[in-house]
Amino acid sequence: xxxxxxxxxxxxxxxxxxxxxxxxxxxxxxxxxxxxxxxxxxxxxxxxxxxxxxxxxxxxxxxxxxxxxxxxxxxxxxxxxxxxxxxxxxxxxxxxxxxxxxxxxxxxxxxxxxxxxxxxxxxxxxxxxxxxxxxxxxxxxxxxxxxxxxxxxxxxxxxxxxxxxxxxxxxxxxxxxxxxxxxxxxxxxxxxxxxxxxxxx
DNA sequence: TAGGCCATCTGGTCCT
DNA sequence: AGGACCAGATGGCCTA
Numbered sequence: 001x002x003x004x005x006x007x008x009x010x011x012x013x014x015x016x017x018x019x020x021x022x023x024x025x026x027x028x029x030x031x032x033x034x035x036x037x038x039x040x041x042x043x044x045x046x047x048x049x050x051x052x053x054x055x056x057x058x059x060x061x062x063x064x065x066x067x068x069x070x071x072x073x074x075x076x077x078x079x080x081x082x083x084x085x086x087x088x089x090x091x092x093x094x095x096x097x098x099x100x101x102x103x104x105x106x107x108x109x110x111x112x113x114x115x116x117x118x119x120x121x122x123x124x125x126x127x128x129x130x131x132x133x134x135x136x137x138x139x140x141x142x143x144x145x146x147x148x149x150x151x152x153x154x155x156x157x158x159x160x161x162x163x164x165x166x167x168x169x170x171x172x173x174x175x176x177x178x179x180x181x182x183x184x185x186x187x188x189x190x191x192x193x194x195x196x197x198x199x200x201x
Numbered sequence: 202t203a204g205g206c207c208a209t210c211t212g213g214t215c216c217t
Numbered sequence: 218a219g220g221a222c223c224a225g226a227t228g229g230c231c232t233a
Contacts, residue, residue, distance in 0.1 A: 066210090069220085070209075070210060073209080073210075073221090078208095101205085101206065102206080
């Protein structure tokens with residue numbers, strides 16, 4: 001409802017979904033071709049040998065509804081994964097890093113946005129003070145970014161009110177000007193994905 | 202082999 | 218009524 005992407009977007013064409021979704025799914029695991037193969041065991045397991053006819057009309061209708069719901073749910077999850085992939089796409093990538101897991105992607109994105117916001121804030125401060133061209137992202141800032149000591153989520157509760165100003169997050173995060181913009185990240189070893197994605201909890 | 206990650210199924214709940 | 222969303226369950230694949 002109040003989200004940026006409304007519910008209706010789950011069926012939108014933003015990420016048109018094709019049937020080769022299994023290739024996307026996994027660096028780590030090749031997901032099985034589910035539609036029929038996984039259906040069978042579960043349905044067999046749940047099938048009741050009730051008295052009377054096993055497949056009344058009502059049961060058929062119910063079954064069809066379930067199958068349709070399964071299909072929608074599958075698409076919904078695929079859309080979710082597509083969005084996650086799009087998010088991975090705008091995060092800085094390291095060539096030797098394997099694909100981020102879902103939770104890592106979310107955590108990294110969270111911290112990354114926080115760091116960029118801080119950069120802008122500090123740059124604004126400096127520009128306001130000196131009139132000099134703003135300093136780009138400071139490595140120390142990045143290293144110290146979202147206080148993983150407490151948790152990766154501290155930006156919303158740590159009292160850094162100005163740093164989390166929505167004004168800095170309002171610009172489109174979808175398309176950084178150039179991949180080179182993120183080169184600073186690669187000069188900060190501690191910024192490997194997994195180290196930059198501290199636990200949220 | 203255990204544990205992590207993932208895709209899918211499923212039933213419940215809420216919303217339109 | 219039907220669809221979206223959610224969380225639990227299940228099973229497969231991969232890696233340490």
